Amino acid sequence: MKLYYCPWACSLAAHIVLHEAGAPFESESVDIRTKITASGADFNAVTPKGYVPALRIDTGELVTENIAVLDYLAGVYPRFAVDGPLGRTRLVEALAYISTELHKSFKPYWHNGTDAQKAAASAYITARMRYLGDTARGDYLFGDEPSVADYYLFVNTRWAERFGVEIPTAIAAIHARLNARAAVQATLVAEGLA
Ligand SMILES: N[C@@H](CCC(=O)N[C@@H](CS)C(=O)NCC(=O)O)C(=O)O
Structure with a gap:
């Protein structure tokens, strides 16, 4: 590959x-x-x-x-997939959420948005991250081991850190766990x- x-x-x-x-x-x-x-x-x-x-x-x-x-x-x-009959569906659901609700919301930061656009984006991203924190099933989004979705989330939490976007506590904890991995x-x- x-x-x-x-x-x-x-x-x-x-x-x-x-x-x-x-x-x-x-x-x-x-x-x-x-x-x-x-x-x-x-x-x-x-x-x-x-x-x-x-x-x-x-x-x-x-x-x-x-x-x-x-x-x-x-x-x-498969160790980065999600188990269970709906595992694949839940994983794609999380990937789509991260892509469309988080990743794309950083646009004003990457493409010279106005301060007002950045402030709106920041509040939106934090609220959308909070949902993921509230629904996380363990140390990571789907349990005690990271899935591919956790690594996509990590991209977004790195961007949030870079641009000063507030990261909810539960998501900051996932970020810290990921960041500590060799x-x-x-x-x-x-x-x-x-
Ligand atoms: N729809 C694509 C978008 C990927 C994307 O936004 N990539 C950015 C970096 S994070 C990029 O390469 N941008 C360069 C460009 O769009 O010209 C996906 O979800 O993979």
Whole structure:
């Protein structure tokens, strides 16, 4: 497998899962402004979407969209999936919530929003995170081990820390547990973030 990622971007979630899994994988960083990869390739030729994450799987096919990439990785490495008859559905539900309610709400911070837009986004994100904290089933969202959704949440809590968005206590505790994991720190070092 090969992951295209950009430091600070949402591709961090898949990058951590690959490290946690001890998977044999390659990775290449992408400048998401210029669309040039670290080796000088045109990222738009990899995917015309021009954004990360993009995961080249062993069949040679490319998987894009965080929800799909993380769902794929949970299928390959079931320790990051969710058990039970509705496990897959609950996992996709959480990934969709994190993508559409949290990730996308950071737009004003990444794209020069006004102070008013940032304040509205901040309140929205904190409220949406609170729901996840209230419904968490253990040390992590789905129990006592992290799922791929926890790593996607971690991307968002890192952004919240960076931009001064309040993180509810229960979510801050999940963030701290994730941050203490060796594979998480190894990934942050690999991305030049620690
Ligand atoms: N719909 C995509 C969006 C991914 C996304 O927003 N990626 C950002 C980094 S967090 C990016 O690469 N942006 C560059 C661009 O859109 O040109 C997904 O959910 O995976």
